Amino acid sequence: MTDLQKLIQLQEIDSELKELNDLLGDLPAKVNNLRQEESNLEQSVADGENRLKEIELDLSKMELSETEIKEKIGKYKDQLYLVTNNKQYDALMHEIDHLKEELDQQETRDLELREEQTELQESTKSKAMTLKTLREDLRVRVDRLEKMIEESAEKKAALEERRNEQVSTISAIIIARYHRVIQARHGMAVVNVEGTACGGCGSMVPPQIVAEVKAGKGIHNCDVCSRFLYWAE
Numbered sequence: 413m414t415d416l417q418k419l420i421q422l423q424e425i426d427s428e429l430k431e432l433n434d435l436l437g438d439l440p441a442k443v444n445n446l447r448q449e450e451s452n453l454e455q456s457v458a459d460g461e462n463r464l465k466e467i468e469l470d471l472s473k474m475e476l477s478e479t480e481i482k483e484k485i486g487k488y489k490d491q492l493y494l495v496t497n498n499k500q501y502d503a504l505m506h507e508i509d510h511l512k513e514e515l516d517q518q519e520t521r522d523l524e525l526r527e528e529q530t531e532l533q534e535s536t537k538s539k540a541m542t543l544k545t546l547r548e549d550l551r552v553r554v555d556r557l558e559k560m561i562e563e564s565a566e567k568k569a570a571l572e573e574r575r576n577e578q579v580s581t582i583s584a585i586i587i588a589r590y591h592r593v594i595q596a597r598h599g600m601a602v603v604n605v606e607g608t609a610c611g612g613c614g615s616m617v618p619p620q621i622v623a624e625v626k627a628g629k630g631i632h633n634c635d636v637c638s639r640f641l642y643w644a645e
């Protein structure tokens with residue numbers, strides 16, 4: 413096997429490794445995103461439930477206080493029949509008006525709280541349902557992703573072993589050049605000549621070089637992008 417043929421194989425291994433590394437790079441982030449989504453939803457459901465408890469407590473306190481106010485108003489109204497002068501009457505009426513105002517405010521607040529309660533009950537219920545579905549879905553997806561990570565890691569180890577073997581059969585000078593090019597050219601160091609153009613950057617390759625590449629004579633690099641050139645049958 414010529415050095416060029418070995419380089420073509422090495423490029424194939426490196427392309428596969430690059431794909432695997434990209435995949436492995438993305439997967440843990442995907443797992444994290446799914447977990448984050450679940451935990452955000454959990455927090456939101458818990459917040460909703462806590463607020464609902466607060467509202468319930470407030471409502472029952474207000475109910476008590478409304479009953480008390482109503483009783484007081486009733487008592488003052490009864491006393492109205494017993495007053496003997498205008499001054500006492502005015503004083504009682506003033507108290508009653510004041511209590512009615514207080515009652516009015518409480519009832520408004522009561523309505524507001526009940527409205528909030530209804531909305532929150534609905535949204536919390538719907539979030540809880542989403543959470544339930546998400547959890548089931550999440551488990552399946554995380555399992556699948558973790559299996560992929562595991563399989564990719566095994567595949568990567570095997571490829572790296574093959575890579576080391578391949579590298580050891582190629583001369584050190586050529587390997588050094590290969591590594592420089594693959595780093596500079598985003599993982600693609602060996603390309604075929606397409607007609608008279610470099611398959612990597614599209615630059616024109618001189619006819620003499622095309623002829624030699626076609627004949628498989630020696631090692632040639634593109635003048636512009638430095639990639640190794642071969643002729644694909």
Ligand SMILES: [Zn+2]
Binds near residue numbers: 636
């Ligand atoms: Zn080129």
